[in-house]
Amino acid sequence: MESEEHKTAGKPGPIIKTATDLQRLKLEKLMMNPNKPVILPASHKEKDYNQTVPNFVRNVMGSSAGAGSGEFHVYRHLRRKEYSRQKNIQAMSIKEQQDLDFQTKLEENRRIAEEKTAKKRLKRLKKKERIKKNRNVKKNSEDENVQDEDN
Template identity: 50%
Template sequence: MAANAEKNNNKPAKQGGKGGQPLVIAKTLAEEQRLKLERLMRNPDKLAPIPDRQKEWTPRAPPEFVRDVMGSSAGAGSGEFHVYRHLRRREYQRQDFLDKMSAKQKKEQAYLDKVEQNKLDAAERTAKRRKKREKLKQKKLMAKKAKQDSKADEEAESSSSHSEEEKEQEEEKEADDDAEVPSFIMGKK
């Protein structure tokens, strides 16, 4: 029997956790964080648990039917006042939450309205500028047509009465006129 007791005493103490890891109790938050990181780094292939985002706090819905209607008036028992106080606090929290939510919704709606208005204004400015560009193109086309018509008339008159030297001078003028004119000079002929 003594031999059995010696065998039990010689056995190593049972270690806590899986894989023969000694049980370590963290005493500080830094130590707790270090232990968590060590546990994650033991198996780097395993995905790290990422907690879900906490849901926004919402108050409890008001009761549909209140059975014991009470107030803080005299005649109520001493224990009833605390119940009334908690109910009142909960109702004030609920009303405050509703006020904050309505203010938040108003801000979001105002923002969406402003974005929509900005889009409309931008579209209006773009349309106005497009119209202006089209007008300038039309003016250039009309000026070019008028210039070609006047040249054609001059050529018809000059071909019958002018000599070869005059024709060469006119061709040089046409080459100068055909050179690209800056867009800010509109009325030049």
């Protein structure tokens, strides 16, 4: 064991200059043992403050005179909970508004793309019809020329 540490201690490691190099080294380390399971961290879950904050607070008090020394801490705790609940509500409304805006923008882009496609399709069909018509006109004129030559 010690001899291995001494061997690697004297050798300089790979030089990492960019984030790409770091990512490459991490991938190489993972690929050294492909049978080893990769542990992915769980995604962040949003807290639901509506369930933790009571809807009705019976002991309403302020931080002004008349409150005992211990009551202020209770008041401060309830106030922080209420502020965090309001902040969460505002964040959720902003997120919903952004989602709605995104969906409307997607729908608008889809509609514009469909209009462009329909316009180009119509243009292609008109061009096909023109080409067909020109071919028929040429064919008819050639047939007339052949009939004139026969007479």
